[in-house]
Amino acid sequence: MKITVIGTGYVGLVTGACLAEYGNDVVCLDLDSKKIDLLKAGGIPIYEPGLDTIVASNVAAGRLRFTTDVAESVQHGTVQFIAVGTPPDEDGSADLKYVLAAARNIGRLMTDYKVVVDKSTVPVGTAEKVKEAIAEELAARGVKLEFSVASNPEFLKEGAAVEDFMRPDRIVIGAEDERAIHVMKAIYHPFQRNHDRTLVMDIRSAELTKYAANAMLATRISFMNEIANLAEKLGADVEHVRRGIGSDPRIGYHFLYPGCGYGGSCFPKDVQALQQTAVENGMQLKVLNAVESVNEGQKQVLLHKLISRFGDDLSGKRFAVWGLAFKPRTDDMREAPSLVLIEALLAHGASVVAFDPVAMTEARRHLGERITYATDPINALEGADALLIVTEWKQFQVPDFEVVKAKLKTPLILDGRNLYEPAFVRQHGLEYDAIGRR
Numbered sequence: 228m229k230i231t232v233i234g235t236g237y238v239g240l241v242t243g244a245c246l247a248e249y250g251n252d253v254v255c256l257d258l259d260s261k262k263i264d265l266l267k268a269g270g271i272p273i274y275e276p277g278l279d280t281i282v283a284s285n286v287a288a289g290r291l292r293f294t295t296d297v298a299e300s301v302q303h304g305t306v307q308f309i310a311v312g313t314p315p316d317e318d319g320s321a322d323l324k325y326v327l328a329a330a331r332n333i334g335r336l337m338t339d340y341k342v343v344v345d346k347s348t349v350p351v352g353t354a355e356k357v358k359e360a361i362a363e364e365l366a367a368r369g370v371k372l373e374f375s376v377a378s379n380p381e382f383l384k385e386g387a388a389v390e391d392f393m394r395p396d397r398i399v400i401g402a403e404d405e406r407a408i409h410v411m412k413a414i415y416h417p418f419q420r421n422h423d424r425t426l427v428m429d430i431r432s433a434e435l436t437k438y439a440a441n442a443m444l445a446t447r448i449s450f451m452n453e454i455a456n457l458a459e460k461l462g463a464d465v466e467h468v469r470r471g472i473g474s475d476p477r478i479g480y481h482f483l484y485p486g487c488g489y490g491g492s493c494f495p496k497d498v499q500a501l502q503q504t505a506v507e508n509g510m511q512l513k514v515l516n517a518v519e520s521v522n523e524g525q526k527q528v529l530l531h532k533l534i535s536r537f538g539d540d541l542s543g544k545r546f547a548v549w550g551l552a553f554k555p556r557t558d559d560m561r562e563a564p565s566l567v568l569i570e571a572l573l574a575h576g577a578s579v580v581a582f583d584p585v586a587m588t589e590a591r592r593h594l595g596e597r598i599t600y601a602t603d604p605i606n607a608l609e610g611a612d613a614l615l616i617v618t619e620w621k622q623f624q625v626p627d628f629e630v631v632k633a634k635l636k637t638p639l640i641l642d643g644r645n646l647y648e649p650a651f652v653r654q655h656g657l658e659y660d661a662i663g664r665r
């Protein structure tokens with residue numbers, strides 16, 4: 228099938244490459260010419276495991292192309308996936324300017340039937356706005372052409388994006404006409420040979436499903452963070468509690484890890500956007516208000532631990548930070564808890580030496596040279612007053628604690644991701660404090 232994907236970010240590039248992998252003829256459009264130049268030259272603008280290989284092989288096979296030419300991209304695909312950003316507006320609602328600009332381009336330049344698919348995370352009612360935008364452009368041209376609009380929210384996780392796209396738990400299709408449903412089912416058929424995982428529903432329900440899924444996951448995390456903080460006060464160990472409740476299949480083990488707050492380009496913005504949708508409809512989502520405020524507090528947990536250990540004035544202190552990205556296996560720094568922690572440390576007069584296996588270039592865009600970037604995790608520890616762990620990269624999971632102790636000035640580890648067994652770390656003569664652990 229001829230497919231156009233609009234936007235070559237985390238979602239668009241993965242979508243384009245994975246659809247090409249199953250034999251579709253895919254053109255990816257982006258207005259950012261630097262990104263497209265890099266892609267054309269064989270580079271990948273983001274770090275995402277497995278993406279380089281799948282992009283390269285499909286480009287080589289002639290099934291995947293990149294362009295900045297809007298006319299070419301509109302012409303190409305019978306199906307036009309919109310996968311552009313939907314960043315938060317000032318009031319927290321999703322800013323639809325990129326989605327609607329993409330829709331207008333389609334209306335302005337299409338010459339035959341199109342299925343226009345919203346893959347971006349968009350508030351309920353957006354498909355109607357997309358439809359209007361295209362219809363207006365067609366009317367302005369004085370042409371009558373048929374088109375369908377469908378919602379197909381994406382549930383992939385960064386760091387596992389290719390895997391998630393290739394083996395989806397479910398494929399949500401919001402569509403209200405048979406032609407669009409037929410096309411969407413045909414596209415996703417190869418991704419679910421063993422079980423039909425397609426959920427066809429009305430468009431508004433599909434749009435809401437995406438926000439409800441992210442809000443539910445964020446709720447589990449904030450809930451566990453509060454339980455962890457309580458466990459700490461009570462002398463209980465949240466790791467036992469996590470296993471104790473996760474073993475109930477009604478609860479399950481996923482997304483029950485307490486930490487130093489959730490980040491990323493989606494949970495923070497999507498929780499806020501859903502709250503704003505509720506407000507616009509005369510409601511308050513009280514649970515989500517709490518989810519957000521718990522998360523804001525949680526990003527300060529490591530700082531509070533440091534202050535209770537060293538006092539409010541951290542000037543002259545130097546702290547090592549392991550992990551900058553908002554989660555492992557990505558270089559994405561959007562809403563990373565590390566940024567909140569590091570800004571606070573700097574504001575309290577401390578200096579910071581950080582290490583991240585892939586996110587240091589991205590981190591520099593946010594923090595510049597206000598911190599030092601170490602060449603490896605052990606170097607970061609030299610003369611530091613504590614090691615702070617913010618992202619659970621695999622390579623941090625079994626350090627040589629004797630070396631860690633020898634390098635640190637103060638033998639203290641504050642672990643924002645609960646990586647270690649406390650007794651084991653303490654055996655090495657290190658002080659160890661984590662989130663809700665004994």
Ligand SMILES: NC(=O)C1=CN([C@@H]2O[C@H](COP(=O)(O)OP(=O)(O)OC[C@H]3O[C@@H](n4cnc5c(N)ncnc54)[C@H](O)[C@@H]3O)[C@@H](O)[C@H]2O)C=CC1
Binds near residue numbers: 236
């Ligand atoms: N990042 C993630 O893990 C996930 C993101 N989403 C949602 O998918 C959407 C995209 O997210 P990301 O891929 O992270 O965004 P991104 O910010 O990485 O990429 C968006 C791309 O769209 C391009 N763009 C903007 N307007 C355009 C236009 N009119 N024509 C062509 N290109 C245009 C930008 O230059 C940029 O390269 C958002 O709504 C997000 O909430 C959904 C699931 C997962």
Ligand SMILES: O=C(O)[C@H]1O[C@H](OP(=O)(O)OP(=O)(O)OC[C@H]2O[C@@H](n3ccc(=O)[nH]c3=O)[C@H](O)[C@@H]2O)[C@H](O)[C@@H](O)[C@@H]1O
Binds near residue numbers: 444494553554
């Ligand atoms: O809409 C989106 O963009 C995506 O948002 C999340 O994916 P992502 O943000 O890539 O990463 P997650 O693995 O969900 O982690 C988000 C944050 O929660 C934190 N987290 C996650 C799980 C957990 O148990 N505890 C916890 O603190 C992570 O450290 C990270 O900061 C969802 O998991 C995806 O299903 C969704 O498609």
